[in-house]
Amino acid sequence: MAPFQEGFLVDLDLSEEQRLLKDGVERLMREHYSFEDRRKYRTEKPGFSEAMWARYAELGLLGLPFAEVHGGLGAGAVETMIVMEAFGKALILEPYFATVVLAGGILRHGANEVQNLKLVPAIAEGRMKLAFAYAEPQSRYDLFDVETQAKSDGDGWVLNGTKGLVLHGDAADKIIVSARTAGSAREKDGIGLFLVDASAPGLMRRAYPTQDGLRAAEITLQNVRIAVPDVIGDPAGAFPIISRVADEAIAALCAEAIGCFAEMHAITVNYLKTRQQFGTTIGSFQVLQHRAVDMFVELEQSRSMATYATMMAGESDVTERERALSAAKAQIGQSSKALGRQAIQLHGGIGMTMEYSIGHYFKHVTMIDASFGDTDHHLQRLASLGGLFGDQTTQR
């Protein structure tokens, strides 16, 4: 497509290995993930392509962020950004984000050696898919709003409650569930993480498609028994793990959104160059040119913030990390609306159709905005953390 598609300002000084990874995953998408391919994969049994999942495993993508001693490749946030951006461009359907970024993040930051040695090789080889059930019907974006109960019971735990919006909860072999072992409903203390087999007695899934063509499930837990080896981290102090993984997830979603934004922009500019009306291409009209430029500015501002999110996802100062990730997510959400609005409008009628790609990108970035906190939520969080510049309480 257009020459700027790679991003006018993409100046990431990638290492040789990172460059290879980028080339590899982009080639895979080019060869196996056209918009037509995607349409076909959606009709396959789990709602995505098992064959592509096997290819991700072959390419090493499924083991990417895990420690080498556990069977992973030991890659960092930049590698995740590379992969997620490429996946965003292709609008992939497979549960990479759910398995590797979300559940994988919980394992990396919370699981013990035995758990990691057992699970990571299975994930990396494509034999096991995971999901992370952090949300509940009442919790909106508050990760600490956990009412699902985990009661200690002799040599294990018993879970009761409802988890909502479990991304790829239907395809998961195992589900990591956040549940309250102590404290009141919205307390940050007293939350534990439990690894639950999807086939465990008492676990019921109501699976459904999401607006953007992925899969999710509402999950009910009725007296589901958990053995002690399946508890991840401190059963009463797992919230810092959840919040850290959520911030990493935000960085990954920002990168995925950039892939979508870049594609939305490229598709739209290409349309402006080819669509003829009034005897000329509509891209010759200044009012439309300026709208395309507005999209470009949004894209590049968002790319800057996605890069910032990647830089800050591993920051050890939690307040600094949260400020940065909130700022990034707020920017991405804002751009989703701005870019989506323009992209559809500049296409006119064809942009409204299911058979054309642009609406699918718009739907996906809109769902990204509604995951792990929308613009409003993150502006609120950023404001309550004192903002990014200066100090609002002390005098100069």
Place this chain on the structure above:
Amino acid sequence: MDLNFTADELAFRDEVRAFCRSAIPADIREKLIAGRHPSKEAKLRWTRILAQKGWAVPHWPVEYGGTGWTPIQHYIFNEEVSETPAPEPAGSGINLVGPVIFTFGNEAQKKRFLPRIVNCDDWWCEGFSEPGAGSDLASLKTRAVRDGDHYVVNGQKIWTSLAQYSNWIFCLVRTDPEAKKQRGISFLLIDLTSPGVTVRPIQLFDGYPEVCEVFFDDVRVPVENRVGEENRGWEYAKFVLGNGRVTIARVGLSKESIRRIKELASRTRVGGERLIDRADFRKKIAAVEVQLKALEMTQLRVVANQSKLEKGAQDPASSILKIKGSEIQQATAELLMDVIGPYALPYQSEEEFQRGEPAIGPDWAGPIAPAYFNGRKVPIYSGSDEIQKNIIAKVVLGL
């Protein structure tokens, strides 16, 4: 990928910061914090302090007084100066005409003009726009007709910033009226004390006479004052307009504005509580901060890219910096208006302030509304935001 500063860069930042904070005269800093325009004297005093340190013209070649810094170091320096806050360097000489002279001028011109710019002996202004040549700059009509060793210049320039302070002007003049409009333009250096030059300040609607009209009536300019070749002035003009795109984002200035907004909002009470404690107001600030952080990162990416471009080449994406930078400057000015509320009303002139008249209302209130009004210039000057969008549409998007 590494957009983090290296240890050396951090040490450099600390050095610049420490120097700026200790060297900036307190009266100048206070005036800037209050949002008042720095006087010519203040600009000169600060530029001379920088000159003593060897930092007056850091971006120039080392042989003419530059520092040889990397693009990142220049970026850090500019940010630290504006965050101090300290005045921007004495303007058009250092940033605009100096680079034209050392890039396209002859040896005699370099010897004659460059040291005087570094020492602030001359104060330069830019004579590009004309009443009939704004966004369509190349349609300019000021004529220069060759007469022996001189050009005879007739015409008018407008929007000339601070020409009333200046003793030199660099001008685009038409030397070949027959040629296609970009082709017949030359670049002349004109002594403003020459007979036939009239400078008339224009008061902007905030009250500040920031720009001027400059009239040329049979002004004789020696041919040796032409930079580069006759009729190739448009190239040099594009070079001028391209320089300074990176600093045009004014990120440091906007960061300072955000700090000011927070500080004043913590001193202002609304409905029985501090304005800064109101969640809706904090969220409004946060929304601007997000855009500003994104702009800062975009600017860093452009700076990091600079070293990969051909020398002197401009990154068209830097037009983003102008567009976004001006939006953010408007937004911070609007937030300050929210903070001041009803005491935006009283108007006190600069002269009253100079005489030491007591403030009407809070002592920080006076400059806020004028700065808000004055800020409307930002999306207009230096290639309007609409012109920047035309550039991106054409050069980047290929539309």
